[in-house]
Amino acid sequence: MTNLELSWALEEMGDLLEIKGEEPFKVRAYHRAARILESLEEEAAQLHARGELEKIPGVGKNLAKKIAELLETGRSTFLERLRQEVPPGLRDMLSIPGLGAKSIRTIYQHLKITTLEELEQAARERKIRTLPGLGSKTELAILRGVDMLKESRDKVPLGVARPLAELFCRQLRALPGVDRVEMAGSVRRGCPMVGDVDILVGMVSAEANSLFEVIERHPQVKEVIKVENNHLSLRTWTGVKVEIFVVPAEKFVASWLYLTGSAAHREELGIYAKEAGFSLEDAGLPSRLEEVHVFLTSEEEFYSRLSLPFIAPELREGRGEVKVAKEGRLPRLVTLEDIKGDLHCHTRYSDGLHTIKEMVEAARARGYRYLAITEHSRSLAVARGLSLEQLLAQKEEITRLNEELEDFTILAGIEVDILPDGRLDYEDEILAQMDLVIASIHSGFRQDEEQMMARLEAALRHPYVDILGHPTGRMLGRRPAYAINLEKVLELAAETGTILEINASPDRLDLDEVAARRAKEYGIPLAINTDAHDAGRLEDMEYGLAVARRAWLEPEDIVNTWDLDRLLKRLKRNRHLKL
């Protein structure tokens, strides 16, 4: 079992304990351990082999025992017992903003409700407001929350799906008779939320059955939904649907094309082919997976048979990509190799896990040339936002570290809160001293559009605000965007020369691909930032890149593909200065 899977299991234990009404500190211990495991550099399995599980911070005797059981058997008797005690629907309710464990317990005890459907119905029938401590506002929050959850129903964030897909791919590749394994479908196209994980296996020998038998026993597998001759459909314990398709090696590429989709892209191709007098089938794209008759060696070969350049998976959404490809105007999509630095991360100074040095080492290991340290500001107490003294002390440490570094620059930045009244959380004199200022909203989420826009406008017009962080505030499947007028935000960003962030955290992916593409039309520069709270999460850059690529963005559009000199000159604060 991987650290990520262990982390999911502990997270679920924590949630179920919370709903059960266990003491908050116990609950927190599970959640804390889950978070630490997720970002642990060494695999827990290796630590366990050496008998060193308890060396993991936040893991004591009890948690070590539970982790050991998971590692040895792939299951947890404790978790299974919890799942029996707490109806699983109750855990889903935790995702409704404004509804916590205590309220869920009240609702469960009084109304015996165990599913989101029943909860919605009770809210509609105005039964929630009759319960002690709950009122009409909570009822409204429930209805809104259920709506949001419905939208993301049966979908999981790319940040969950992709690691899972990679895990399955790795393990499938190790099996005998397997020639090639790749992910396909919406995961390959980089969709922020995916309904299922499609995996394609090309085999040189043996048959699918023996392979399926191995996979069905995988510890992540909760149930097998369907087995057909070349198709296995299963659900994992984390609720993700995984579809595994098996084809003979020679049919791999054509099948991969088909499974990657999207349907809208295939349709666009179909229209183009018809006009041009081609047949998609003859060129290699089957109309059904079972009907592959053309053996391609690569996807490039397919597109070239249609006289088209290769169209990247992220563009295959039926958004005009075929027409643009035909005209030879496809964007040169930004790639990880283009990224020269990360402009948003946290360290131990605020709520991050690692030291500045550790973050810098991780950034250098990724081949970056620069890294901006951007802690939370003083008002954000929960995240240990920096006092003035701490901020200046950190700035000094960064200056010292920079003197030791060759070919790398640490920027002394700050993620300053945009306060509910539109002021920033530090005085201008302080902000003027920083290398880079990100302004973000972390409070007063429920203000109306007028108030929100006043705050954002004040921040965007501020002479020392270089980047607007996670501009809409949405959390995927958890929280909708603030009440803002996005078009107006874009106008203001363009007018004031403020950079907009594509926050790469898989929980956010904010701006989204539609807004990012709009931003490009406005000529607004974007930054893809991970907002990493530990060194491992610098890897989230790939999710931000998926958004950027789906938004048709090129390296030129992304400021952190630029050399540091050019980037610094572009910052609002430096635009009129000679550096």
Place this chain on the structure above:
DNA sequence: GCCGTTTTCGGCCCGACTGTTTTCAGTCG
């Protein structure tokens, strides 16, 4: 639950906001 130490239990991050009440509990970040 963990942790640290003062070896054996008390502290663990807490302040703001909101909604429900009418002085505070629950939720959130």
